[in-house]
Amino acid sequence: xxxxxxxxxALLPRDATGDHTRALRDALRAxxxxxxxxxxxxxxxxxxxxxxxEKYPSRARPGDVLLYQLGTSSPxxxxxxxxxxxxxxxxxxxxxxxxxxxxxxxxxxKVALARRQVAALAPHAVLGIADSAFNARELEDLGCPAxxxxxxxxxxxxAHGAADAAELARLTADHGDATVLLFVGRLSPNKCHERLVExxxxxxxxYDPDARLHLVGPTVTPEYAEAVFAFADELGLADAxxxxxxxxxxxxxxxxxxxDVFVCLSEHEGFCIPLLEAMRADTPIVALDAxxxxxxxxxxxxxxxxxxxATVAAAVHRIRQDDGLAAFLTEAGRRRLEDFAxxxxxxxxxxxxxxxxxxxxxxx
Amino acid sequence: xxxxxxxxxxxxxEIDAEVRRRRASGDLPAGLERELxxxxxxxxxxxxxxxxxxxxxxxxxDGSAYVDIAVPTASNKAVGSYIKRVMRKGLGWYMNFIVxxxxxxxxxxxxxxxxxxxxxxDLEAAVEAHRSPDLPASVAPSxxxxxxxxxxxAVEALAGVTERVVVADCGDASLVEALLVxxxxxxxxxxxxxxxxxxxxxxxxxxxxxxxDHLEVVADEALGGIVLTxxxxxxxxxxxxxxxxxxxxxxxxxxxxxLHSASPAAWAASAPPVVRDLAPGHxxxxxxxxxxxxxxxxxxxxxxTGGDDRRLAHxxxxxxxxxxxxxxxxxxxxxxLGPTEYLVVATRER
Numbered sequence: 008x009x010x011x012x013x014x015x016x017a018l019l020p021r022d023a024t025g026d027h028t029r030a031l032r033d034a035l036r037a038x039x040x041x042x043x044x045x046x047x048x049x050x051x052x053x054x055x056x057x058x059x060x061e062k063y064p065s066r067a068r069p070g071d072v073l074l075y076q077l078g079t080s081s082p083x084x085x086x087x088x089x090x091x092x093x094x095x096x097x098x099x100x101x102x103x104x105x106x107x108x109x110x111x112x113x114x115x116x117k118v119a120l121a122r123r124q125v126a127a128l129a130p131h132a133v134l135g136i137a138d139s140a141f142n143a144r145e146l147e148d149l150g151c152p153a154x155x156x157x158x159x160x161x162x163x164x165x166a167h168g169a170a171d172a173a174e175l176a177r178l179t180a181d182h183g184d185a186t187v188l189l190f191v192g193r194l195s196p197n198k199c200h201e202r203l204v205e206x207x208x209x210x211x212x213x214y215d216p217d218a219r220l221h222l223v224g225p226t227v228t229p230e231y232a233e234a235v236f237a238f239a240d241e242l243g244l245a246d247a248x249x250x251x252x253x254x255x256x257x258x259x260x261x262x263x264x265x266x267d268v269f270v271c272l273s274e275h276e277g278f279c280i281p282l283l284e285a286m287r288a289d290t291p292i293v294a295l296d297a298x299x300x301x302x303x304x305x306x307x308x309x310x311x312x313x314x315x316x317a318t319v320a321a322a323v324h325r326i327r328q329d330d331g332l333a334a335f336l337t338e339a340g341r342r343r344l345e346d347f348a349x350x351x352x353x354x355x356x357x358x359x360x361x362x363x364x365x366x367x368x369x370x371x
Numbered sequence: 372x373x374x375x376x377x378x379x380x381x382x383x384x385e386i387d388a389e390v391r392r393r394r395a396s397g398d399l400p401a402g403l404e405r406e407l408x409x410x411x412x413x414x415x416x417x418x419x420x421x422x423x424x425x426x427x428x429x430x431x432x433d434g435s436a437y438v439d440i441a442v443p444t445a446s447n448k449a450v451g452s453y454i455k456r457v458m459r460k461g462l463g464w465y466m467n468f469i470v471x472x473x474x475x476x477x478x479x480x481x482x483x484x485x486x487x488x489x490x491x492x493d494l495e496a497a498v499e500a501h502r503s504p505d506l507p508a509s510v511a512p513s514x515x516x517x518x519x520x521x522x523x524x525a526v527e528a529l530a531g532v533t534e535r536v537v538v539a540d541c542g543d544a545s546l547v548e549a550l551l552v553x554x555x556x557x558x559x560x561x562x563x564x565x566x567x568x569x570x571x572x573x574x575x576x577x578x579x580x581x582x583x584d585h586l587e588v589v590a591d592e593a594l595g596g597i598v599l600t601x602x603x604x605x606x607x608x609x610x611x612x613x614x615x616x617x618x619x620x621x622x623x624x625x626x627x628x629x630l631h632s633a634s635p636a637a638w639a640a641s642a643p644p645v646v647r648d649l650a651p652g653h654x655x656x657x658x659x660x661x662x663x664x665x666x667x668x669x670x671x672x673x674x675x676t677g678g679d680d681r682r683l684a685h686x687x688x689x690x691x692x693x694x695x696x697x698x699x700x701x702x703x704x705x706x707x708l709g710p711t712e713y714l715v716v717a718t719r720e721r
Contacts (some may be wrong), residue, residue: 205407
């Protein structure tokens, strides 16, 4: 029996890479393959689903294919460089260190190490699977001999379920008829939250003085988060900018459902799952065309060439005023979402990995 | 698909038109977006400079100097929370003992940083009080001129030097070229890109750098000769000391140092008023250079005077009156009208 074992630095619940890894394992097992997950660390909730990566050599068997979920630095990378089994990279992108310079010295070091590991692994792999063509180009530039673009496996229906009605009611009561701009993503310099604050400030000045900005995501760079909120405070927006983290899937769905427009002004995204979440919630999207955002979004949103606050504000205003445009975008979002449907992506993963393992693809 | 793309293109064009209309109406003042960006930089360590960055970093140290011993006890499982509470209670005395020492150390370090930063700010304030205003660019010292009176003397002093020779404030590099013609491996540096353009066009080896910056990165004893002119006359005392230290370390033993300067009297009489008033330093007498160089192991081998010679001629006659007038003329010539420039040539002996 062919075995495709996955390696991942950390297996976490309610985490895009963790969810993807577990979903892929299930898909491979359903296709009749052996598949286990080897980790450097696993969350308490998932201890039963993971094995410490250094235990793999004692379990290795001829014909194994190793698949590395690559998105951060880890000793797992060094371990895999020393293995002879065919290696497949599933590349989720590493944010360039330059985004963290001046903010967090240790993060600069960490991501710089991660990018060095990507550079070392790329030519060593037999195949690089990338969430986006943007990520695939990075692997090719680093000498990966072959690449395939397969989106991240995310079952939005299962992940978030229905919106939490109580949370939705609370949010609506909080802001009334005011326009709500939403962005979901970790508070990190490459996400450019300050641009969102600037856009809100201009939007309130020109179109809706009561408008709000809702930010959802973990604070991974505290100094950056403090700067963003101090900036908002200086602009008199302390009460207009709300931040939440650690939401359940249903609560997150409520925040999406409550928003009038999802706005993404990130300068670097390797895929951007929140775009899909916004599509699923029928929330119209305005986004900066940077990194992989353009290819993930396609025609399901207003794609901006520049994140100038006046242009962002005008785009949000246009969606608010033009019901036809809002309907067009939500319809396009539903259509685009079908391209990322879990069964489609599962099939594609199995096909691609069957090519590496030398067997016929079968999907249960 | 094409229709959808066309529709979105039309919408984006209308959005751009709306932004232009808002700008034209004055709703979006020019420079507003730049001001927003600059405002954010004030809150960012990326944008903070100097004292503000120092204080910002210090506040981070202060914020990190406290260690909370109240370990979180929340857990997904009730038994987990219970175990954590028991552990926190049971280990509280131990944690408190350790953490007290850690916090004490952290606060000591933080206090030390505060003292250092206060001291730095005092120094900055003291230095700022002595800062000279910048001179207008239009009155920069004249760059070397290979056709000037001292070029031939400089070439003669450096003839036969086999190691590299640098000409500081080389301007159009005519002196560099004269040295090359004489078989000397010379190159030039000058802080002005504009002054160097003709030399670059002719393919001469010149670099756009101030002399001080350049000498900082040259290896010890790597040069056989150094020619200083131009801004060396106006250096602040501390900069002049640094230049002399660098000259004595970058020059090989037996290397040749050539210094060209205006004489103090000529400078005082002819330099533009703005330069005289604002220049951080002023030209020295050749004897002073000889003193400074002697302290660094140099021996002055020649002092040559030149430049404009506006000395008055003696009056004719052999009378007592003419002798008195000629004595007065000599005094005026010596004080005010003698050679306006000089060249000091020195050899590094140790």
